[in-house]
Amino acid sequence: xxxxxxxxxxxVGLLLPAALGLAFLVLPxxxxxxxxxxxxxxxxxxxxxxxxxxxxxLRTATAxxxxxxxxxxxxxWLLARVTFPGRRVVRALVTVPLVLPPVVGGVxxxxxxxxxxxxxxxxxxxxxxxxxxxTTGVVFAEAFVAMPFLVIAVEGALRGADARYEEAAATLGxxxxxxxxxxxxxxxxxGIAAGAVLCWARALGEFGATITFAGNFPGRTxxxxxxxxxxxxxxxxxxxxxxxxxxxxSVAILAGLRDRWITGP
Amino acid sequence: MTSRGIRIxxxxxxxxxxxxxxxxxxxxxxxxxxxxAAGSDRVKGTVTVFAAASxxxxxxxxxxxxxxxxxxxxxxxxxxxxxxxxxxINQGAPADVFASxxxxxxxxxxxxxxADGAPTTFVRNQLVIAxxxxxxxxxxxxxxxxxxxxxxxxxxxxVPCGAAAxxxxxxxxxxxxxxxxxxxxxxxxxxxxxxxxDAALVYRTDARAASSDVDGVEFPESVGAVxxxxxxxxxxxxxxxxxxxxxxxxxxxxxxxxxxxxxxxGP
Numbered sequence: 001x002x003x004x005x006x007x008x009x010x011x012v013g014l015l016l017p018a019a020l021g022l023a024f025l026v027l028p029x030x031x032x033x034x035x036x037x038x039x040x041x042x043x044x045x046x047x048x049x050x051x052x053x054x055x056x057x058l059r060t061a062t063a064x065x066x067x068x069x070x071x072x073x074x075x076x077w078l079l080a081r082v083t084f085p086g087r088r089v090v091r092a093l094v095t096v097p098l099v100l101p102p103v104v105g106g107v108x109x110x111x112x113x114x115x116x117x118x119x120x121x122x123x124x125x126x127x128x129x130x131x132x133x134x135t136t137g138v139v140f141a142e143a144f145v146a147m148p149f150l151v152i153a154v155e156g157a158l159r160g161a162d163a164r165y166e167e168a169a170a171t172l173g174x175x176x177x178x179x180x181x182x183x184x185x186x187x188x189x190x191g192i193a194a195g196a197v198l199c200w201a202r203a204l205g206e207f208g209a210t211i212t213f214a215g216n217f218p219g220r221t222x223x224x225x226x227x228x229x230x231x232x233x234x235x236x237x238x239x240x241x242x243x244x245x246x247x248x249x250s251v252a253i254l255a256g257l258r259d260r261w262i263t264g265p
Numbered sequence: 266m267t268s269r270g271i272r273i274x275x276x277x278x279x280x281x282x283x284x285x286x287x288x289x290x291x292x293x294x295x296x297x298x299x300x301x302a303a304g305s306d307r308v309k310g311t312v313t314v315f316a317a318a319s320x321x322x323x324x325x326x327x328x329x330x331x332x333x334x335x336x337x338x339x340x341x342x343x344x345x346x347x348x349x350x351x352x353x354i355n356q357g358a359p360a361d362v363f364a365s366x367x368x369x370x371x372x373x374x375x376x377x378x379x380a381d382g383a384p385t386t387f388v389r390n391q392l393v394i395a396x397x398x399x400x401x402x403x404x405x406x407x408x409x410x411x412x413x414x415x416x417x418x419x420x421x422x423x424v425p426c427g428a429a430a431x432x433x434x435x436x437x438x439x440x441x442x443x444x445x446x447x448x449x450x451x452x453x454x455x456x457x458x459x460x461x462x463d464a465a466l467v468y469r470t471d472a473r474a475a476s477s478d479v480d481g482v483e484f485p486e487s488v489g490a491v492x493x494x495x496x497x498x499x500x501x502x503x504x505x506x507x508x509x510x511x512x513x514x515x516x517x518x519x520x521x522x523x524x525x526x527x528x529x530x531g532p
Contacts, residue, residue, distance in 0.1 A: 116460040132461050133444040215445025233348035233423035
């Protein structure tokens, strides 16, 4: 059956726009590859700032994804499974970081978590903790921008999942919490994994909110996208190389994860 | 023909179409603008000016004055870090005029052959220490910035204000660890305005433009780190006559007066 479906004629009305879409996405990447100064690539890779920026990017994006999973999956469950007044408004609010220009998101974070912010001034006064210009600040900025991707993906998976399994568990006396951990979570695991991957990828590429909220300091808050932007100020080739390193590492990790965790055709 | 063959053929077709579009764009880019060589005394159309972020207030003002003096002309600005603008121009951005905050950045444009004639230095700028209004930390000079508990923002060394800051700090033999290296002077200033840092090294003109929120503390070592601002007409300027007229206006007495008021030094 599967084989037959694969060899059927593909309608031109779908194939043509699909091919154009692919070309549109892939050509800029090809542009980077063509312009890349391949001979100087090994030398650039061993420059001290590059590896620390890459390592920082991978660490913060992973931490941000962790934060998004812990907070975002329950939020998605709430939106998908509980009827409460104002649910539509809450759902719209969740997507705000998608619409907000990231730089504005960074300013908004400063107004709340900054040294003079609503919560930030209290944190500073009570615990002596300030978030801007710290690695934790980078994680905050990335999580803020990336969380909607996870929530939307997981909510979609929850709505698509067969609710009868949960009802059956409830009939058998399982509490809502047990149902969630033993039935719902395994059921939507692929959706959560897909959402987490999107979230991680968005966090890895985050620029605007990070540079605004967390600033730019090598080794502490200078992630790869920030390093690329500043390299662009003086040396286009360096910026291209840095982008390619970031792309290669992220594509390799995503491809690896996909085979392992996300099963599907 | 198999469906696989059709797919490959179609994909090839699409690639050719896209390449064709790209080639069409290239072919037309170098065509001289019609009427460019004719009467250049009558200025019209839109003049696109790429200018360093630190020129935002004064050039916006000069642009309005220029439009008033030349009815029918519109000036549009792209204000950003000089280096980013230089990169855009070298990649073919349709700029008529480029005003940079540093000769080194201007050189990347002239070296690439993208300037029409030699740049003219029209102002110079000097660094000050921007502190929140009232100077709560009592900052009087560069040495105060190394005190514990004083958070400092500098520009990244890749942009002119960062290079100037480095020069000034070297001249003062002060070694300080900033909390952040910002991407342009306005970003560094906004960190002071938001109260996230206690001080930032910015241009005197930026501190003056933000005088409702910040004070500018002058320091002697800034004399050794004065930036010249060069301006030039771009080689691929779509509106060359307009570009020349705008540059002439910046260098005129009326332009000079606006720049003086903003706190710039003479060339």
